[in-house]
Amino acid sequence: MPVASTSSCSSRSTPVGRTAELAELTAEIVACRACPRLVAWRELVAVEKVARFRDETYWGRPVPGFGDPAARILIVGLAPAAHGGNRTGRVFTGDASGDFLFAAMHAVGLANQPVGRRADDGLELHDAYIAAAVRCAPPANKPTPEERARCQPFLVRELALLGDVRVLVALGAIAWESAFRTIASLTADDARPRPRFGHGAVARAGGYVVVGSYNPSQQNAFTGRLTQPMLRAVLTIALACADQPHLDPRRILA
Numbered sequence: 001m002p003v004a005s006t007s008s009c010s011s012r013s014t015p016v017g018r019t020a021e022l023a024e025l026t027a028e029i030v031a032c033r034a035c036p037r038l039v040a041w042r043e044l045v046a047v048e049k050v051a052r053f054r055d056e057t058y059w060g061r062p063v064p065g066f067g068d069p070a071a072r073i074l075i076v077g078l079a080p081a082a083h084g085g086n087r088t089g090r091v092f093t094g095d096a097s098g099d100f101l102f103a104a105m106h107a108v109g110l111a112n113q114p115v116g117r118r119a120d121d122g123l124e125l126h127d128a129y130i131a132a133a134v135r136c137a138p139p140a141n142k143p144t145p146e147e148r149a150r151c152q153p154f155l156v157r158e159l160a161l162l163g164d165v166r167v168l169v170a171l172g173a174i175a176w177e178s179a180f181r182t183i184a185s186l187t188a189d190d191a192r193p194r195p196r197f198g199h200g201a202v203a204r205a206g207g208y209v210v211v212g213s214y215n216p217s218q219q220n221a222f223t224g225r226l227t228q229p230m231l232r233a234v235l236t237i238a239l240a241c242a243d244q245p246h247l248d249p250r251r252i253l254a
Contacts, residue, residue, distance in 0.1 A: 018069040021161050026064040029135055029154055035147045038136035045082045045137060059089035065131030065158055066090055072127050072242040073110070073235075074165045075101075076155065076175040078215060079134035079143055086137035090119040091130055100216040101171075104231040108239060127242070129165070131158050133178035143174075152178065156185045166245055167238045168208055172215035173197045179210050199226070200234060202241070202249040209241040211249075 033039050046060025063080040080086045084095030092098035093116040102123065105111035110128040113121075134143040134151045143151075159165060159182050168183070170176035176197040184190040187206030195203035201212035213226070213234040220226040237249050 016069075018161050018163065022065075022069060022158070025154070025157055025161065029062050029064040032062050032135065032154075034150045035136065038134075038138055038143070038147055041139045042082075042086050042136045045086055050083055053083060053087060056087060058087045060086060061089070062135035063089060063091045063132065063137075064135065065129055067125035067129030068127055069129070069162065070127070070164050071125070071129040071162055072164050073129070073167045073169060073238050074159060074162060075128060075130045075169045075171065076179050077130065077132045077171045078174050079132050079141065080137045081141075082137040085132075088117075088119050090116065091132050092116060093119060093121075093123075096218045096221065097216045100221050100226075100228070100231070104216075104228055104235055107228070107232050108235045110235060110239075127239075129158070129162055131155055133175050148174070148178065152181055152185070155182045159183075160186055166209060167242045168210045169234060169238050170197070170210060170212050172213075175215075176201075176210070176212050180205055183208050183210070199230065200237070200249075202237065204245075207245075209238075209245055211238050211241065 043060050046058035049058060063085040077092060080091055081095045081097060084098060085091045085093055088094040092101050098116045102111050102116045103114040105128065106114040110126055112124045116123045133155065134148055135154060155178060168179045170179045180191050180194060183206040189206035191205035195201065197212050199212060199214045203210045211234055213231060214220050216226060216231060240247055241249065
């Protein structure tokens, strides 16, 4: 089980130093076997596969975060997709949800290309880092509260290492809760009562700004609950708040 210690994590370290520290954390994440149900599922999926990917070798391990070590924006998702990140080894990579997210990030200047298909496809993030509340693909995309709690220290340590982060973008209600728990672990600001999640919701805790967005799932995209303009608007708010943390978000898109 990961340890929530941040003693070796310095918010004042340089991006070069952070790269090495993040690489060490990545190795710990990839080696984790703390949740038997998730381990069994991710490995079963990697063996059984689906027909369209039957000739590919699946990652089948926990999926670490990735991005710009000097990022001011940390994007938090729920968990890797069984045939997306669990296959490619990079979060939000190789599935429709990732394509939807990266298209919006590219449109606002946070990514150098609008799609992410493989871990070695040349995708680079600018001023952004992406992680997940849970690092293993869960059955039915529903991690248990216990599994979420076991994974939480990884996000705490990532945020501690990413010393320039000022804004967390939470993709969905579980990511929203995870963002506030992570901030509380680092700052002792538990943000009670908890601000209510919603698309475009903006709250502040522990010196950070948290911005909510609907998850870019296929269901949300196909039904129109989340559109590209809606997601780009949230990312625009995040960028503006990274520049001016005390800015009233109602003024950003006026």
